[in-house]
Amino acid sequence: MSAEARVLDDSPRLLVVEDDPDLRKILKAVLLREGYKVQEAGDGEEALRVIDASQPDLILLDVMMPKMDGRQVCQRLKANARTSQIPIIMLTAMSESDDRVRGLDLGANDYITKPYEQRELLMRVRNLLDWGRLQRDANPLTGLPGNQRIEAQISRRIAGGEPFVFMYLDVDHFKAYNDFYSYQKGDQVIRVLSLILRDVVEHDGSADDFVGHIGGDDFVVIVHPDHAEAVGEEILARFDREVPMLYNATDRERGYIETSNRQGGLQRYPLMTLTIAAVSNQLREITHVAQVSDIAAELKRFGKEQERSVMIWDRRGE
Numbered sequence: 001m002s003a004e005a006r007v008l009d010d011s012p013r014l015l016v017v018e019d020d021p022d023l024r025k026i027l028k029a030v031l032l033r034e035g036y037k038v039q040e041a042g043d044g045e046e047a048l049r050v051i052d053a054s055q056p057d058l059i060l061l062d063v064m065m066p067k068m069d070g071r072q073v074c075q076r077l078k079a080n081a082r083t084s085q086i087p088i089i090m091l092t093a094m095s096e097s098d099d100r101v102r103g104l105d106l107g108a109n110d111y112i113t114k115p116y117e118q119r120e121l122l123m124r125v126r127n128l129l130d131w132g133r134l135q136r137d138a139n140p141l142t143g144l145p146g147n148q149r150i151e152a153q154i155s156r157r158i159a160g161g162e163p164f165v166f167m168y169l170d171v172d173h174f175k176a177y178n179d180f181y182s183y184q185k186g187d188q189v190i191r192v193l194s195l196i197l198r199d200v201v202e203h204d205g206s207a208d209d210f211v212g213h214i215g216g217d218d219f220v221v222i223v224h225p226d227h228a229e230a231v232g233e234e235i236l237a238r239f240d241r242e243v244p245m246l247y248n249a250t251d252r253e254r255g256y257i258e259t260s261n262r263q264g265g266l267q268r269y270p271l272m273t274l275t276i277a278a279v280s281n282q283l284r285e286i287t288h289v290a291q292v293s294d295i296a297a298e299l300k301r302f303g304k305e306q307e308r309s310v311m312i313w314d315r316r317g318e
Contacts, residue, residue, distance in 0.1 A: 012129050013037045015056040017047040017073065018091065019065045023114070027060065030118055031125070044068025048076065051083060058129055061108070062091045078107035085135050087128040091116075141187060142194035144213035150220050153210045154289045157222070158281070165228035167311075168277040168296035169197070169235070171217035172304055176269035177247075180259050189246055189272070190217060196242065197221055200234045225282050232276050232311040239274045240309050247271060275303035276311040283314060 014036045018024040021042070028038045039054060041047035045067045051059070059077075063070040070090060077083040090111040109131070110124050137146040145153075157164045171189065178186030197211045197219060205223050209231075212220040223231050244252050251257050252271070261267040277299035279292050286292060295314050303312040 011035050011037050012057040013039065013054065014125070015039045015041060015047065015050055015054075015059045017041045017044070017059060017065070017070070018062045019043055020062075027116070030121070034122060034125075036125075044070065044073040047073055051077065051086070055083070056086065057132060058087045058089070058125060060089050060091055060125075064093070074108050085132070087132045089124060089128060139213040139215065141190055142213045144194055144198075144211055144219075146212065147214060150210075150212040150214065151289050153212070153222055154292055158286060158288065163225050163280075163282050165223050165225050165278055165280040165282075166292050166296065167221040167223070167228070167232060168279075168300055169193075169219040169221065170275050170277075170300055170304070172273045172275055173269050174217040174272055176257060176259070177272055180257050180269075181247075185246065189243060192242060192246065193217070193219065193239065193274075196235060196238045200231055200238065204231050204234055225280055228278065228280070232278060235276065236274060236309045236311060243272055243274075270307065273307070273309040275300055275306075275309070277303060278311055278313045280314065 014031055016024055016027050016031070016038060018027065018040075019042050024040055024042070028040060031038045039050055039056065041050050043065050047059070047061070048068075050056075061070045061073060074088055074090070077086060077088065084107075087110075088108045090108045091114060092111055093114050109128055112121055112124060134145070134149070137148045138144065139146050154164075154166060156162075171193065174186065174189065177189065194211075194213065201209045201211050201221060201223065204227055206227065209224065210220075210222040212222075214220060221231065221235070247257070256268045256270050258266050258268050277296040279286075279295045279299070299312045299314055303310050306312075
């Protein structure tokens with residue numbers, strides 16, 4: 001079976017842009033042996049056509065090429081929102097130190113000099129692919145890790161038998177606030193909550209604790225059981241202290257907003273509160289991620305009935 005046939009469908013897609021056909025062939029063979037999918041381009045213009053059609057996960061880009069050089073290609077890619085997050089490794093000759101600096105100034109993520117040392121090249125490729133995955137997974141509003149890293153964090157703790165408390169956080173009455181005050185003000189609520197979570201976990205948690213953003217007003221905090229109670233209570237206290245300040249004085253003092261419902265009548269919505277559903281593997285055996293999500297979803301439904309900021313614990317394993 002050929003190297004190409006052994007590559008899995010979900011393997012990272014790499015584009016090698018190199019005008020020297022012999023170097024291009026060698027580089028492609030090295031990358032194929034590592035299990036990557038590899039496409040080729042012999043000049044900058046061809047590279048842009050391939051990138052537009054296939055959106056590779058990483059580009060190895062030679063500096064000196066005919067028609068359009070690597071610096072021009074890099075500049076075009078980084079100026080386009082659709083391609084600006086694709087990691088780029090510039091391929092430069094030993095004598096092209098100025099080109100390396102200029103390439104990094106244009107937005108290239110790394111460079112490597114010819115002739116390549118194979119282990120170094122592969123290490124840089126792996127590192128940049130990891131960085132690219134984190135960039136794609138991060139929530140653009142808060143910069144916090146998204147669903148892939150959240151799931152990976154839970155899975156790692158389950159597989160390693162590590163004690164943890166998984167907190168699912170959801171803002172109550174957020175939609176009413178968002179509709180009444182504007183989406184921009186709603187985004188402000190999300191950013192304020194993300195800062196609260198980061199600050200509290202950094203101050204009251206440990207180095208291995210984790211904060212993630214599922215999307216919208218849904219967040220995740222994963223902490224060690226020893227300080228979970230303190231972290232949760234401090235999050236609630238700061239939310240109840242800081243988020244009401246995002247209302248105008250009138251709404252804040254009376255404790256609700258009043259807006260028209262679909263029937264044309266007026267409806268009151270309380271100020272936003274926060275529900276935290278806390279699931280721990282210290283209280284019951286947890287063997288997979290879906291189990292954590294199911295328990296948290298059930299706890300969240302109960303918490304939303306409380307009409308105040310609250311942390312609901314899963315106590316059924318006791």
